[in-house]
Amino acid sequence: xxxxxxxxxxxxxxxxxxxxxxxxxxxxxxxxxxxxxxxxxxxxxxxxxxxxxxxxxxxxxxxxxxxxxxxxxxxxxxxxxxxxxxxxxxxxxxxxxxxxxxxxxxxxxxxxxxxxxxxxxxxxxxxxxxxxxxxxxxxxxxxxxxxxxxxxxxxxxxxxxxxxxxxxxxxxxxxxxxxxxxxxxxxxxxxxxxxxxxxxxxxxxxxxxxxxxxxxxxxxxxxxxxxxxxxxxxxxxxxxxxxxxxxxxxxxxxxxxxxxxxxxxxxxxxxxxxxxxxxxxxxxxxxxxxxxxxxxxxxxxxxxxxxxxxxxxxxxxxxxxxxxxxxxxxxxxxxxxxxxxxx
Numbered sequence: 101x102x103x104x105x106x107x108x109x110x111x112x113x114x115x116x117x118x119x120x121x122x123x124x125x126x127x128x129x130x131x132x133x134x135x136x137x138x139x140x141x142x143x144x145x146x147x148x149x150x151x152x153x154x155x156x157x158x159x160x161x162x163x164x165x166x167x168x169x170x171x172x173x174x175x176x177x178x179x180x181x182x183x184x185x186x187x188x189x190x191x192x193x194x195x196x197x198x199x200x201x202x203x204x205x206x207x208x209x210x211x212x213x214x215x216x217x218x219x220x221x222x223x224x225x226x227x228x229x230x231x232x233x234x235x236x237x238x239x240x241x242x243x244x245x246x247x248x249x250x251x252x253x254x255x256x257x258x259x260x261x262x263x264x265x266x267x268x269x270x271x272x273x274x275x276x277x278x279x280x281x282x283x284x285x286x287x288x289x290x291x292x293x294x295x296x297x298x299x300x301x302x303x304x305x306x307x308x309x310x311x312x313x314x315x316x317x318x319x320x321x322x323x324x325x326x327x328x329x330x331x332x333x334x335x336x337x338x339x340x341x342x343x344x345x346x347x348x349x350x351x352x353x354x355x356x357x358x359x360x361x362x363x364x365x366x367x368x369x370x371x372x373x374x375x376x377x378x379x380x381x382x383x384x385x386x387x388x389x390x391x392x393x394x395x396x397x398x399x400x401x402x403x404x405x406x407x408x409x410x411x412x413x414x415x416x417x418x419x420x421x422x423x424x425x426x427x428x429x430x431x432x433x434x435x436x437x438x439x440x441x442x443x
Contacts, residue, residue: 102323124325139187140309144302150289157285168253169205177213185404188214193411199267203414207261212249227375228387240438325402328369338362352436355383363390370402385439392435399424
């Protein structure tokens with residue numbers, strides 16, 4: 101209904117206006133429909149023919165040591181990097197439902213590895229007028245994201261999730277030390293590929309996934325994003341609830357702390373909004389901090405948040421709120437230090 105009201109300009113202008121509904125529908129969700137559709141088409145080739153298992157064995161040791169998750173989760177992050185954060189969540193949920201990840205591993209991977217696509221990162225940088233600093237921005241984002249994931253995997257609520265499986269006995273981690281890593285990786289990949297389902301079953305699964313997301317997730321996401329944009333455009337609600345961040349930003353010597361504070365919280369509704377609210381801040385360093393923190397928060401309800409709650413992943417709304425705030429508090433000082441060095 102929200103999409104129809106925006107498209108046909110039904111109702112008051114604040115619903116379908118240039119800075120509200122038009123942004124939500126044309127800038128966010130029309131490209132998203134295409135991206136998610138293509139991603140669902142290629143997902144079986146990622147998960148069913150041994151790619152995850154091959155890469156998983158090769159990077160098993162560092163991923164276990166750093167993030168306490170299987171090495172195959174590297175593919176979740178890669179899928180997100182190429183196709184968008186929702187793609188990473190879909191991959192993680194499917195792996196959890198098939199018994200490849202425990203509840204704790206799935207929760208860690210979904211909330212730390214479902215990174216935003218590199219294309220969307222450039223959109224954020226462009227809105228904040230930081231195009232000349234894209235490479236430093238992406239380098240800082242990558243480093244802070246790794247550090248944040250290392251910390252988040254070891255603290256509640258993620259560390260307290262149980263190591264239980266929806267399907268017992270399906271985890272595919274190959275024991276470290278039995279043959280060379282390449283030979284073990286190849287064996288794992290061939291074993292997985294040999295048990296791939298028939299093409300008709302995969303095609304049916306792809307169709308169900310696309311329709312489920314297009315008809316179930318996207319409409320709810322449009323509604324949440326529209327409400328958030330309207331509240332940001334016409335009310336002071338985000339300025340009010342972000343007040344606790346003003347003294348924190350001042351303590352960290354961030355310029356324009358009052359103007360930057362709303363960007364610290366509004367991203368929970370939609371990741372694109374912090375860039376819109378901070379685009380006119382004069383300080384380039386402050387805009388850089390907003391870019392790093394907003395993209396690194398990862399949790400936003402208009403897309404991945406709904407997808408996580410709708411899936412079988414062991415995450416509830418309180419978990420997502422706490423994880424969002426913890427990621428913000430961890431990322432913020434690192435982003436400020438990086439901005440001080442660069443600028």
